[in-house]
Amino acid sequence: MNNHFDAIILGAGAAGMMCAFTxxxxxxRVLLLDHAEAPGAKILISGGGRCNFTNTGTEPxxxxxxxxxxxxxxxSRYTQHDFIALVEKHxxxxxxxxxxxxxxxxxxxxxxxxxxDECEAAGVDLRLxxxxxxxxxxxxxxxxxxxxxxxxxxxxxxxxGLSIPKMGATGLSLEVARRFGLPIVETRPALVPLTFGExxxxxxxxxxxxxxxxxARAGKTxxxxxxxxxxxGLSGPAILQVSTPWRAGEAVTxxxxxxxxxxAWLLARKNERPKAAxxxxxxxxxxxxxxxxxxxxxxxxxxxxxxxxxxxxxxEVATLLKGMALTPTGTEGYAKAExxxxxxxxxxxxxxxxxxxxxxxxHVIGEAVDVTGWLGGYNFQWAWSSGWCAGMSV
Ligand code: FDA
Numbered sequence: 133m134n135n136h137f138d139a140i141i142l143g144a145g146a147a148g149m150m151c152a153f154t155x156x157x158x159x160x161r162v163l164l165l166d167h168a169e170a171p172g173a174k175i176l177i178s179g180g181g182r183c184n185f186t187n188t189g190t191e192p193x194x195x196x197x198x199x200x201x202x203x204x205x206x207x208s209r210y211t212q213h214d215f216i217a218l219v220e221k222h223x224x225x226x227x228x229x230x231x232x233x234x235x236x237x238x239x240x241x242x243x244x245x246x247x248x249d250e251c252e253a254a255g256v257d258l259r260l261x262x263x264x265x266x267x268x269x270x271x272x273x274x275x276x277x278x279x280x281x282x283x284x285x286x287x288x289x290x291x292x293g294l295s296i297p298k299m300g301a302t303g304l305s306l307e308v309a310r311r312f313g314l315p316i317v318e319t320r321p322a323l324v325p326l327t328f329g330e331x332x333x334x335x336x337x338x339x340x341x342x343x344x345x346x347x348a349r350a351g352k353t354x355x356x357x358x359x360x361x362x363x364x365g366l367s368g369p370a371i372l373q374v375s376t377p378w379r380a381g382e383a384v385t386x387x388x389x390x391x392x393x394x395x396a397w398l399l400a401r402k403n404e405r406p407k408a409a410x411x412x413x414x415x416x417x418x419x420x421x422x423x424x425x426x427x428x429x430x431x432x433x434x435x436x437x438x439x440x441x442x443x444x445x446x447x448e449v450a451t452l453l454k455g456m457a458l459t460p461t462g463t464e465g466y467a468k469a470e471x472x473x474x475x476x477x478x479x480x481x482x483x484x485x486x487x488x489x490x491x492x493x494x495h496v497i498g499e500a501v502d503v504t505g506w507l508g509g510y511n512f513q514w515a516w517s518s519g520w521c522a523g524m525s526v
Pocket of ligand 1: 142143144145146147148165166167168171172173174175177178179180183184185186262263264290291292293295296300301302303304469470471497498499500508509510511512513515
């Protein structure tokens with residue numbers, strides 16, 4: 133059997149499959165290797181099984197990276213509209229849920245089916261259940277596996293990030309990149325629930341399951357979406373979003389009433405409902421269980437009816453509701469993280485081709501690169517865009 137190819141791609145996930153059929157269509161002999169039993173495992177579980185495959189509002193500002201401009205080129209060379217056209221070509225019904233997020237009407241299997249059909253049509257040689265034992269380079273790249281050794285002048289690292297190790301996530305791309313001298317931006321779990329210490333859990337744990345719309349902020353980045361209290365801390369889209377820019381030791385600031393001038397509202401209610409307890413008034417705007425918990429844990433000093441509270445005290449309550457600063461103890465880690473932030477440093481890569489500047493033929497795509505999208509289909513769009521660019525280059 134001839135084990136020499138034009139390009140070897142490690143990882144048959146979103147980015148790897150896109151790269152493989154793009155190169156295959158150009159007449160390249162492509163080997164797509166994966167250690168898993170089946171390709172695209174994360175696609176299958178994504179978006180609650182319906183795969184939020186892109187976002188109509190994709191633009192570079194929706195991505196975090198040490199170089200915020202890096203994603204611009206790939207995102208403009210292969211856009212969300214290109215992927216939507218591919219979904220339509222395969223007659224996959226889809227809908228916009230909210231905030232530009234596009235989901236399959238049916239199962240995420242349709243997206244894996246699309247990618248596999250395209251790979252087959254492009255003559256991609258897909259080999260599963262191959263454990264990579266060693267990667268080296270002489271005249272060509274040499275990938276040694278437990279089922280044979282393969283060579284090619286181009287190698288694409290597409291094994292994704294470290295999140296959900298239970299599903300077979302590994303750091304192979306990072307290890308190989310490091311071996312070839314590429315710098316790595318420190319990796320960390322992202323799009324992940326945040327955990328808190330006992331003092332904050334006294335508020336959060338009893339109201340586990342309560343959710344409300346908030347504006348959550350970490351550093352200068354703000355997201356206005358739903359937040360969920362859990363028995364370990366905070367989750368929900370607003371928290372998953374801020375978990376990416378959040379750094380250990382920093383506070384996350386919550387506006388629990390993003391559409392309300394809390395000071396004006398409380399002063400008005402003081403006149404209108406002077407005999408009501410503070411938590412009863414808070415329950416007009418907040419979920420009942422949260423209002424009671426705030427009354428017991430954070431505002432326990434204000435036991436008298438609102439009419440008897442001074443304006444200064446009410447302003448303090450308003451300040452708390454509009455800017456509750458809480459410092460997480462950490463995150464729920466890679467076991468619960470939707471993605472890994474950090475990865476192969478974009479400074480070592482061409483933004484047009486994803487090729488390593490100093491290692492001819494080596495490319496890195498998808499989540500292994502230090503480009504992390506917001507929640508909402510952006511990470512798949514990055515996988516499609518970066519995969520397409522490398523597929524046009526190898
Ligand atoms: P991906 O993880 O897709 O593929 C990597 C491939 O490499 C896998 O097939 C794996 O088996 C293989 N591999 C790993 N190590 C290997 C090794 N050592 N040897 C050989 N093969 C190896 N994003 C989004 O935009 N919309 C969404 O709805 C969701 N939903 C979602 C839900 C959940 C629960 C998770 C965990 C993640 C999401 N995401 C998401 C994120 C999205 O799944 C992710 O960003 C992309 O799959 C990344 O694509 P990649 O191709 O880079 O990696």
